[in-house]
Amino acid sequence: MPSLDRDTLTEIAEHALTRPADAYFWDDRLFTTHGAVLHWAERSDDLLEESNYLSALDRIRAAANAGRPDAEVSDEHVIDGSSRHFAFGSLRTIYVQVYEGGCPADCEGPGRFEHEDHCTQNENDRYCAMWCRVECDGECNGPRTFTPAFVEAAEIISGLQDYPFVDESDHSEREYERFQSNVNEALSDAQREYDYDSEQQTADIGQRAYEELGELYGQLADGAVDSDKVADFYREARDAYFSELANEHLNAPIEGQLALLAA
Structure with missing residues (x-):
């Protein structure tokens, strides 16, 4: 009802x-x-x-x-x-x-609206059927x-x-989809500044940045993102990535080092 x-x-x-x-x-x-x-x-x-x-x-x-x-x-x-x-x-x-x-939509005789109200309330009234036949060349087909x-x-x-x-759930889904799309676009823009990075490095850094980019969801309306903040997140992820890579190289054992220690 x-x-x-x-x-x-x-x-x-x-x-x-x-x-x-x-x-x-x-x-x-x-x-x-x-x-x-x-x-x-x-x-x-x-x-x-x-x-x-x-x-x-x-x-x-x-x-x-x-x-x-x-x-x-x-x-x-x-x-x-x-x-x-x-x-x-x-x-x-x-x-x-x-x-x-009710009455046909093209009924244009005088008193049409009064007749329609009358027809609505009295579907079997003879006056209703008569009016439709005379003024509209049709018949009332119920209230x-x-x-x-x-x-x-x-x-x-x-x-x-x-x-x-x-539907709030529909809106939330659309908002998150747009957020993801906007993040991807902003991330691509940020990655273009480091075109000398390899494809693998770019992919690894992007994956690392994604862990933090979720913090931006809901900060702006309609799934929008601040591209400057995305660039900042990517730069921080890149710095951390190459710092770890450098440490791995610096701390890696030198070839033959273990043999010298054992001698």
């Missing part, structure tokens, strides 16, 4: 279906039957926004398909749209079909209800008001 009451769902639905002024949309369903519920500016590098968008998309699609083993409806009820925005560049938006059942996909989307939107994560 949804935790949001019908009034709250209706308020969210009205907001989602409000069409932006002076905007062109490539699909007639947008802001007609399908409302916008979540956005993601793909090139913003905002990891929380990315995680929330993709996690929400998975949950909403799962809700759309739940209990329907013979047919997937997520492609009908859920649209993962993409558009260009002058400020954000590439902008992805989740559009969700808000209602199902108008919110789609499971929209209910899930509304739950997510409401939850984000109190807690910033749709």
